[in-house]
Amino acid sequence: MSAILSADDLNDFISPGVACIKPVETLPKQVPEEINAYEVTTEDKLQKQNAPPAQISLTDCLACSGCVTSAEAVLVSLQSHSEVLNALDSQPSFDLSTIGSELGLGRSEGRIFVASVSPQVRASLAATYGVSEAEAGSMIDQLLGGPQGLASGGKYGNGFAWIVDTNAMREASLVLGAEEVMESLETPGRPAASNGDGASTITPKKPILSSACPGWICYAEKTHPHVLPHLSRLKSPQALTGTLLKIILSQRLNIRPDQIWHVSIMPCFDKKLEASREELTDIYWRPPSTTAPAQPVRDVDCVITAREVLMLADTRGISFPTLPRTPMSGPTFPDLTLSSFLFPKYHRKQASEAGTSGGYLHHILQTQLASNPSSTLTTTRGRNADVVEYAITSPDQGQPIFKAARYYGFRNIQNLVRKLKPQKKSRLPGGRVGAKAATAAAGGVAGMDYAYVEVMACPGGCTNGGGQIKVDDVPLKPGTAMSQKEWLGRVDEAYYSMSESDNEDDEAMHVDDIDREADIDDEGANVINGIDTARVRKVLDHWAQTTGIDLHKLVTTSYRQVESDVGKVGGADNDRVVELAGKIGGGW
Incomplete structure (x- = not known):
């Protein structure tokens, strides 16, 4: 968009x-x-x-x-690299060198600066400077928190204390998403409810549509409210990371949530819209006993893109390509269980079949295959490369037991929402609801027998986000030409080459640690798509128990129909x- x-x-x-x-x-x-x-x-x-x-x-x-x-233009103007610099120069940061002892940070002034970085941004910068994805990540870390980065200048010399890879919370999103689909299959006739203002609150109905793309969500809320009951209720990895950081750090360090300033580095500008949603503020998760602040506190205070990372460095006079390409360690995170989850030494390599948008559909398919060991997966390409259908077939039944699809790009999304549109009841005397509407009322849609659909606004996926570095931004050698498609292929290659570990011993050691933490009896019994689901569930349960907040409140959100009041009486009154x-x- x-x-x-x-x-x-x-x-x-x-x-x-x-x-x-x-x-x-x-x-x-x-x-x-x-x-x-x-x-x-x-x-x-x-x-x-x-x-x-x-x-x-x-x-x-x-x-x-x-x-x-x-509205997008205005929200973009409120979230930029300039806003990041203004926040760093607004007040001094807390001294976190004493973490592990009695902190007593309950001061009225001061801030802690934290950041989260998506793998698509690292891939974009890796392709730009001809480095590996891991090296690009280290360069971003050095810019945000290293001595040669932002902390080398500014009014207070502030830098970011913790820089989180959103891959961690993405694994949580994948596990929760698979569970959401399983729950919808077990209760196919369960309707989606509303909390009174048009916001859906409980399990979505079939087919479930992914909700991690804010451009798609904005489009659905404003133009196609009939699809809102189908949207996944789960927060995106960006929102989950922001919620976790704000809650854990505020409780463990005895500071207010508004004293934690969180910037997220994402591949698209529409993530700025997501961060601006009122549903993604502390009023939706704060404990009842907490004193409400004057204004809601965002889970994500600011979002910048890959292109704005370079602007951030240039504004401070920092040469981004000369930054160290070595990993950087920050202060000890105040929760050891969550620390090992947010800052792992091992990074799971992304399979090319999963796509460049997080792999939600891929993980759900792998979960279904694991539940039906003798089943097979069939892939069918649609009218173009951004429409793909998947069917899992059981040899015992001889027919598909699970169907899903992928729809990328707004042209394809428009075809999807047309298929989901319910049929209107006939106005003729004695007219009845057609078979299509009857099927929808029973929990499905005629001609749309998918259980899950991965929907993304950008053709090609998130590596093609609007905030990514484009081929026109890259200085090429004289006489060298490259198309945007070729450039995107280079970015995708960097994305899929995400490093796992330096050697096999480190990988084996990591797997042993996972098994020990999750108390797995059968080796690999809980590993699906390379993700230890038992360990992820244990981390999520720990998050809920240690904060005293229900997990459902922490990980889910809601959506509402947005109606235009242009031309209506009183629609633009000053109050x-x-x-x-x-x-x-x-x-x-």
């Missing part, structure tokens, strides 16, 4: 929606040079003046919700504008 939108270039090609009335409201009033009540004024007597460009603010967009792209503008996001 925001393919070329950036915070430093807000005069982009995207214009406000045709229903936006703000430009009309800002036109200057024209008055004649000489006013005569009895004279008909002609156009040539009006003062010639150039109308200033319309200024659309966050207040206007939240009060209107008549277009998507204008409503002020009320909505006071909220943090969520006003798409």
Whole structure:
């Protein structure tokens, strides 16, 4: 959706929606040079003046919700590399060198800066500078938290204390996603409920649609509310990481959640929209006994992209390609169980069959194959490379027992939502609901017998996100030409070459540690798609128990239909504008 939108270039090609009335409201009033009540004024007597460009603010967009792209532009302007530098220079950070002893950090001033980095961003930078994915990750870590990075300048010399790889919480998302699908299969007729404002709250109905892509979620909430009951309730890895860091660090270090500033580095600009959602703030997970702050605290305070990482370095006068390419260790994380999960020495290599968008569908398919050992998987390509269907067939039954699909890109998504649209009841006397609507009411959709669909807005997946470095941004040798498709292939190659470990002994040692932590009786019994599901469940249960918050509240979110109030009576009244503008996001 925001393919070329950036915070430093807000005069982009995207214009406000045709229903936006703000430009009309800002036109200057024209008055004649000489006013005569009895004279008909002609156009040539009006003062010639150039109308200033319309200024659309966050207040206007939240009060209107008549277009998507204008709101995106505003939210992007609020989250940029400049905002990261402003936050680092806002106040000094806490001294974390004494972690492990009595901290007593309960001070009213000071901050802790934390970051999370996606593997797609590392792949983009790796392809740009001709280094490995692991080396690109080390360069990002050195920029954010190393002595030669951001901490070498600024008002207070602040850097980021902990830099988390979102692959950790992605594994949690994969395990929880497979469990969500299994639950929906066990209760196929269970309807999706609402909490009163259009937000779905419980298990989605079949087919479940992935919800990790914020561009797709924004599109569904504003234009196709009939698909909301199908959306997965799970938070994305970005949101899960933010929730975990805010809760654990605030409780263990005895500080307020707003004293933890979290930046996420993602491949697309739409992740800025996700971070701005009101559903992803502390009001949805804070314990009842906690004193509510004046404003909700975001789980993710700011999102920047791969291109903005380079802007961040350039603004501070840091040469990104000359940064050390060696791993960097930060202070001890205050929870040892979560520390081993968030900062593993071993990184699971991503299979090419899983795609570049996290592998949600791939893990669910592997889970189903593990549950049916004698079954086989069949892959069928759709009308283009971004539409693929999968069927798991049991030899005993001779027919598919599980069907799923992948839909990437908005053209393909439009075809998907059309198939999910329920059939309207006939208005003729004695008319009845058609077979399609009857099937939908029973928990399925006619012609759509998928159990799960992985949906992503970007063609080709997340490595092709709008915030990634494009081929036009890379200085090529004279006489050398490269297409964007060829460049994307290079980024994908870096993504799939994610390093696992330096040698087999380290890998074997890591597997032994996993088995010991998860108390596995049968070797490999709980390992699916290279993920030890028992260990992940143990970590998630520990997170819930140590914080005293129900796990469902920690890992799930909700969605709501967003209706435009353009042209409606009272739709743009000032009181409503002020009320909505006071909220943090969520006003798409």
